[in-house]
Amino acid sequence: MSKRPRATQAKQQPMKRTSAGPIAFFVALFIIALGLIQLISTFHSYALDLSELNSLKKQEAALVAQKQELANDIERWDDDAYVTAQARERLGYVFPGEQPIRVEHPEAVTGKKTSTPLDGADGAQETTLPWYNEMAYSFKEADAGKDKTHGADAHDETDAGAATPSDDQDKEQQ
16 A cells, blocks of 8 residues: 555645535526515415405494494484475475465476476486386376276187176076
8 A cells, every 4th residue: 555645645636526516506497486475475465355344344344333323314204394394395284374385387486497308418317207107107107007908908808708797697597
């Protein structure tokens, strides 16, 4: 064996290069990519939750305002003067001894012209009757429809040979 110093032996053996460097680099890059994906998904969820929270706050504010408006309506309807005024205005009620006056053309009194469907370009407007007039109109229409269908039913029965009330009376007289 040769007695050379160790320093010279180290120089003579070539250093082995390992391929761990590029693998470690790609593993680190993969871990960083996974972390970024996780971070982005977390921020996305945060943004969605924040927008939902804001919409719920707006909805809550609208509901609080609606609740306040309804509470004010309840207060108004608890006042007898308001109920009296609404009955007079909406239903046309009058106190005993008063004489009701209905103005057929209010624009003659106020000077303001009310819009009619024929006036403007918007012919699709419909005039609505007060609820009690609409109800009376519906009853009249229903009765008119009932008379038409009842007459048709009676005609159909006589064609089918069914006995009519006049036939029953004739049989009783015999």
